[in-house]
Amino acid sequence: MAVDREAATVNLFRNYEARTAFAPAERRRLPTTLVTGWLGSGKTTVMRHVLANRQDLKVACAVNDFAELNIDAELVARSDTGARGENKGIVELTNGCLCCTLGGELETQVWRMLDDARDREDDGTGRVDYLLIETSGLVDPTETVAALDKTFGKLARVRLDSVVCVVDAESAASGEVAGDGGGDGGGGAKPEEAWARQLSAADVVLLNKIDLLDGDDEKLAAARAFVRRWAPDAKVTECVDGKVSLPSILDVELAPQPEGKIGHDWDSAARPFLLSSTGGGLRKKSEGSTATAGPFVIDPSKRTSHRNRNAAAAAAATDASAFGSASFEGGALSLARFQRWVAREIPREVVRAKGFVQFAEAPGCVYDFHLSGRRRIELELVDGDGDGGARGGFSRAPAKRQGETRLVLIGPGLDPEACLATLRDLEATGGDADDAAAATKTAEKLRAARERLTSDARLEVVDPDASWCASEASMKNCAYFRLTGAESNGFTVNELEKTHGVDFNRMNLELARALNSRGAGVVAAAATATGVKTRFGGDVILLRVAVDGDDDDGGGSGGVLSDAGWDVLRDVCTGVLRRHIGHVPKCRCGF
Incomplete structure (x- = not known):
């Protein structure tokens, strides 16, 4: 009997579609991405980036934090713009190791998300398309990966698409996870102990915060070498503020443009994401296997043993x-x-x-x-x-x-x-205002601080005004200034805004971030002078620095106005100005 190859091929594809794309909702496996990484590497920032750029993809998030207050869950919830009630897509898993709660809280919440994925909205779509799980920075993720990646058992309906490890580029370049203040002197963990398992489990490594390397090629090379040492088979993506394309960490792709449609309108329109029907496209190959997906291989001799919380607390009392x-x-x-x-x-x-x-x-x-x-x-x-x-x-x-x-x-x-x-001790009590001697000393320091700021022509000192200073302390204890570079370059602020389009608000937000990120103990808080408008219509953004009459460190307790802090401020101002007004010609002839 002759075989109709064309009909057999059509039936093969129909069967495949019936088992994947058109399978009943309750039989589909929920696509899942696990986000791991050391403390402060930027995991929550990556989660927020996904939520802010997910198009119409319905994403649920499980956020695990080591501390009793789950700060990360609130940060993620702030970015959850979906219409599912009050942050229904955000699950908090607090005060513990994720793998310890895998058999309890996490499993319960995953089952709830599976139910949400099965339920249908009025338009016939599922309520959850994708699950993101953020682990605590202290978690060894291998057991969690194995539990999510297994092909049988209670969580068989969860499909692990990728394990993403976020790495702080500056820490990787230096080989220190705890930083200068918490490194050798503070008992910080060594990178071999802290990152080896997180990186070894990763399919994708996000080398984050590369902007903090200040363009130093040697540091970037050291960071790359560190990642390759522990994750030789992972895909490495370098980024700033966790901003990466979603298909690089989720098993999705952008919907193709309509056939034959070209032009600006089609190119600029946001296209929806399409889920992979099978998953595994981002998974690295397991050792000794040609498959890109499947159970994660764990060496039983190196398996981490987890104690219950009472035992862990008792051990912590004797383990420094x-x-x-x-x-x-x-x-x-x-x-x-x-x-x-x-x-x-x-x-x-x-x-x-x-x-x-x-x-x-x-x-x-x-x-x-x-x-x-x-x-x-x-x-x-x-x-x-x-x-x-x-x-x-x-x-x-x-x-x-x-x-x-x-x-x-x-x-x-x-x-x-x-x-x-x-x-x-940091809480404000209001008692200092009643101390006349302290008030006089603060006023003297504030006057000296304003004189120091005025001495640099690149800075504009702004007098506090009751219309935008909402407290007596903000009037009497704080110096306000902003970076313009106008006078020092022979321009007025209006000329730089009107003729050259310089955005001073953006410039000063960058200045505040650069000062604070130096790690020199300098703190600058952004403030807004409401009612004082820029040429672009927004309220003027200033930098606020407080002085303390009880502090004897020179020009201010925050370091910005002390001798060492002043040198940092002037150095940072040079770099920020170069980026924002370096394009402005000094000649006014018009050519």
Whole structure:
């Protein structure tokens, strides 16, 4: 009997489609990406980037944090713009190792997401298309990978598409995971112990924050060599702020343009993502196998043993290298004391700090605070109603308990009570204002600070005004300035804005980030002079630095106005100006 090869081929494809693309929803496996990486490498930033650029892809997130306060979950939830109620796609897994909770909390939440994936919306689409799981920076992910990647058992309906390891490029280049302040002196973990398993499990490595290498080719080469040492088979992508194309970390691809349609309108339109029907496109080959997917191979002799929490707590009491955390919830902090704390008083054992901060000098404003890598600081203005309020350009404030100060400190051999004591000292009590001697000393230091700022023609000192300074402390304790470079280059601010399109707000936000990320203990907080407009219509953004009458370090407790801090500020200003007004011709002849 003759075989109809064409009919057989058609039936083969029909059967394949029936088992994959057109399979019943309850039989499909939920595509999953596991995001791992050391503390402060940028895992949460990557998660937020995915949520902000997912098009119509329905993404659910499970966020695991080591500390009692799950700061990362709130940061991710802030970026979840989906219409699923109040952050229904965000799951918090707090205070523990992810692999310890795999048989409990995580499994329960994954089952809920599977139910969401099975349920159908009114338009016939599923409620969840993709699952992202962010592990704590202290987790050895191999057992989690194995549990998600197995082909049988309770989680058989989860399909592991890729394991993404995020790496801080500066830390990788130096070979230190804890940074200068928490390295050898603070008991920081060695990279062989901290990163080897995370990198060895990775299908994709994101070499993040390469901008902090300042274009140093030797450092970049060292970072690349470090990654290749531990992840020779992984795909490596270099990025800044976790910004990568989604198909490089999720098993998706952009929908093709309509056939025959070309032109600007079609090219610029956002195209939806299409899920891979089989998965495994990003998985690296397992040792001794030609398949790109399948169970992750673990050497049983190196399998990590996990103790229950009570046993772990008892061991931590006698093991100085055990990681601990301190969680703080309080009111508004004194900006001057906070600057001094960052510059000199953060315990050396702290290798990671994060949270949300409100200052007495900026009531109504919330800042994201991060310490990571080689003692780099991030202090980003989120939102506010009064002084420093973000109007245009800043993201929304944390959804939970907006306005409160919540901080988490993590490190080896950390003394929680000692850390909490130092944080409580930062709370503003209002007592300093009643001390006439302290007020006089503060006024003298503030006058000296303004004179120092005025001495550099590239900086513009701004007088505080009651219309945008919402507190007495913000008027009496703080110096305000911004970088323009106008006078020093023979221009006016209006000329640079009108004729050359210089965005001074963008310039000064970059200046604040560059100062804080230097790791020199310098803190500069962005502030907004509401009612004072730029030529582009936005409120003028300034830098706020507080002075402290009780501090004797020279020009200010934050380091910016001290002798050493002043040198850092002037050096950073040079680089920022070069990037923003380097294109402006000095000749005015018009040619």
